[in-house]
Amino acid sequence: MSLTFLCVHAHPDDEASSTGGVLRVLADQGVRTVLVTCTNGEFGDAPDGTKPDAPGHDPDGVAAVREAELDEAVRVLGVSRLVRLGYRDSGMRGWPQNDDPESFWSTPLDEAAARVAAVLADERPQVVMTYNENGFYGHPDHVQAHRVTLRALEMVDLEPTVYFNAIPDSVMARVRERWVEEDRRRAEAEGREYAPDPEEEAMDLGTPDERIGAAIDVSTALAAKRAALAAHASQIADSFWLRMSDEEFARAMSTEWFVRARNPLGLEGTVTDLFAGYR
Secondary structure, eight states: OOOEEEEEESSTTHHHHHHHHHHHHHHHTTOEEEEEEEEOOTTSOOTTOOOTTSTTOOHHHHHHHHHHHHHHHHHHHTOSEEEEEEEBOOOSTTOGGGGOTTBTTTSOHHHHHHHHHHHHHHHOOSEEEEOOTTTTTOOHHHHHHHHHHHHHHHTSSOOOEEEEEEOBHHHHHHHHHHHHHHHHHHHHHTTOOOOOOHHHHHOOOOBOGGGOOEEEEOGGGHHHHHHHHHHTHHHHTTSHHHHSOHHHHHHHHSEEEEEEEEOTTOOOSOBSOTTTTTO
């Protein structure tokens, strides 16, 4: 049986951070991989570091850079088909860009879902991945990607296994420790007193360990995952991912985790293959 994996991501670079390993591993196994990217990422950082709310930020210029970056990441990850929906980035929650009628957030649900449904009908994947109802961390475009994907699945005669990306609470605790330590070092280097970021502390990014439905070993794809992240240099060149040594990266990034949101095969426990039951 021909196997197809389809993931729906909000922005260029999301595919590398949460599914870069899985995409490369599946491609190496001969699985067809389809990436749907919902927005152009206009309100990311400019290549020179200019923030979206700063004078001189050129959203369309940023989108053009991120288009090329996504092309390179897709090449590195061996993605079989890239579908760009081309919606305008909605910005973070509460930003005025949320109200732009061309933004993904403001697009009528059924309009966007119909476009994803057409891809689902064409590809007929056994496994679909997107974000949970909170968009993993609350970004409007991630939340909309969740809504659009689930609505699209209602529009087609298809019953795939559906996964949401996740980080177990036990792993998230270690990640937070690293963030705090990096923030402390940065504050010390800049000669200022360290103060926790209340917004960062308030973000609940972890998932109870017992809810994890898939833990996928992507250790064979670490070089590709790191290269895909590096391809998105305009956004994450200074990220904690790329500041890690190869050894640290291997320890932190050798597994990708998912919650099983729809389970037509009645799988139990934590599987080690997203296509468990299909092969």
